[in-house]
Amino acid sequence: MSRMSKRVPDHYFRLSSFVSLFDSGLPILVYHKLGKAPLFSRRKGLFASRSLIARQLAELKDAGFEFGALGASGMGRKIVITFDDGYASSFEQAMNVLSDCGCKAIQFLVSGRIGQANNWDETKERLMDKLQGTDWLAAGHSIGSHTVTHADLTRLSEREVREEIVASRKSLEDTFGVAVNHFAYPYGYHDERATAIVQEAGYATAVTTEFGVNPVATNQWKLRRILAYGSLWDRLNRKLNAALSKGRLRI
Ligand SMILES: [Zn+2]
Numbered sequence: 001m002s003r004m005s006k007r008v009p010d011h012y013f014r015l016s017s018f019v020s021l022f023d024s025g026l027p028i029l030v031y032h033k034l035g036k037a038p039l040f041s042r043r044k045g046l047f048a049s050r051s052l053i054a055r056q057l058a059e060l061k062d063a064g065f066e067f068g069a070l071g072a073s074g075m076g077r078k079i080v081i082t083f084d085d086g087y088a089s090s091f092e093q094a095m096n097v098l099s100d101c102g103c104k105a106i107q108f109l110v111s112g113r114i115g116q117a118n119n120w121d122e123t124k125e126r127l128m129d130k131l132q133g134t135d136w137l138a139a140g141h142s143i144g145s146h147t148v149t150h151a152d153l154t155r156l157s158e159r160e161v162r163e164e165i166v167a168s169r170k171s172l173e174d175t176f177g178v179a180v181n182h183f184a185y186p187y188g189y190h191d192e193r194a195t196a197i198v199q200e201a202g203y204a205t206a207v208t209t210e211f212g213v214n215p216v217a218t219n220q221w222k223l224r225r226i227l228a229y230g231s232l233w234d235r236l237n238r239k240l241n242a243a244l245s246k247g248r249l250r251i
Contacts (some may be wrong), residue, residue, distance in 0.1 A: 019063055025213035028070070028080040029228040033125055035091040051236040054097045056228065057081070067103040069142065070182045071204040071220070081105040082207060082225065084146060084184055085118060088126040091136055099139065107136060108146035108184035108207075114175065120150045120186070133176055144182035145169050145203075152187055153194040161194055166201050182206070188225075195221045 021027075034050055060067075060079055068078040081098075083090045098105055107128065113119070115129030128136070133143060147153070147164040148171070156164065165183065172180045181204040185194065188209025198206045198221050205220045212224035217226040 006033065021213060022065070022079065023077065025215035025218065026080065026223075027080060028082055028212045028225040030082045030084055030207070030208060030209065030225045031228045032084055032091060033087050033095075033123075034089045045111060050097060053094065053228075054100065055157075057097065057101045057103055061101050061103075067101075067105070069104065070106060070144075070223075082086070082144075082184070083107045085110060085125075085150070086114070086128040086133070086143075086146070088120070088128050088132060089192070091128045091132045095136070095139060098141070100113075103201070104140050104142070106142045106144050106182060108144045108182075109133065109172060110146045110148070110150045111171040111175075112148040118150070130175060136177060137176060140243060142182075143172060143176060143178065144184060145172055145180050146184045147186055150186045152189050153185060154189045154191045158197075165194070165197050165203075167205055169201065169203070183221075185209075195216045195219075195235075 013099070031053065034053060057067075063077070065077045065079040068080055070080055070082075079101055083094070083105060086107045090107070094105070097103075097120045109128065110118075113127050114133065115127065117124045117126055137143065145165070146166040148168045149164065151160070151164055153161050153164060169183075181202075183198050183203045183206040184208060185208055190206070190208055195206065205223055207223045207225050209227060210222070210224045211226060213226075214223050218224070
C-alpha cells in the first residue's frame with residue numbers, strides 16, 4: 001500500500017463507481033489550475049496536482065474511455081477533457097501528461113486577457129500567451145471561447161453579451177488562425193438570452209458548470225460538466241451519494 005493511499009479514502013483514486021454514470025451520457029470534465037494551491041487559497045479544490053491529473057486520465061484510459069472532442073459523435077466510451085480560463089499552469093503542467101495518455105483537450109480562453117493574468121478570482125495566475133496557445137494547438141489540442149473579459153453574462157446588457165460572445169470568437173480566430181466553435185460560460189452562469197446569442201453566433205456547443213453527464217438529447221448549448229477537482233472521484237462520490245439520499249439524482 002502506498003503512503004498516499006493510507007491517508008485518503010480508497011475511492012479518492014477509484015473511477016470504478018462512476019463508470020455506469022459515465023456510460024449514461026457524455027461526461028465532460030473541467031479542470032482549472034494545475035499545481036499546488038497557495039496556502040491562503042480558499043478554493044484549493046480548483047487546483048489539481050500534475051500527478052493526480054495523470055492518474056485520473058490513466059484510469060479513464062484503462063477503463064476504455066476515449067478522449068474525444070466536443071460536438072463530435074462516435075461510438076464507444078467517450079469523455080471530453082476541458083480546461084477553463086487558459087491558465088499558463090495548465091499549459092505548462094498538462095502538456096506532457098496529456099500527450100503521455102494520448103489525450104486531446106480543449107482550453108477555453110479569455111480573449112481579452114491572453115498573456116496577462118486573471119482578474120476574476122482571489123488567486124492571480126498567469127494566463128497562456130499567444131505562443132503557448134500556438135503550441136497547444138500544434139500538439140493537436142483545441143481552443144474555445146470563454147468571452148472577452150470573463151464577465152457574468154447574466155448581468156450585462158444585450159449589447160455587451162453579444163460583444164463578449166461574438167468578439168471573443170473573432171479575436172481568437174484572428175490570433176490563432178483556427179476556427180473557434182465552442183464556448184464556455186464564465187462561472188457557468190447562463191440564461192436563455194446568453195444561450196440564444198451563443199447559438200445565433202454560430203457556436204456548435206456551449207458548456208456550463210451544471211453537474212452531470214450529457215445523454216444524446218441534451219441541448220448542445222447547455223452541456224453539463226463535472227468539475228475535476230484534485231479530489232475528483234471523492235467529490236463525485238459525495239455528490240452522487242447526496243443526490244441519491246435525496247432521491248433526486250439527475251444525470
Ligand atoms: Zn472561467
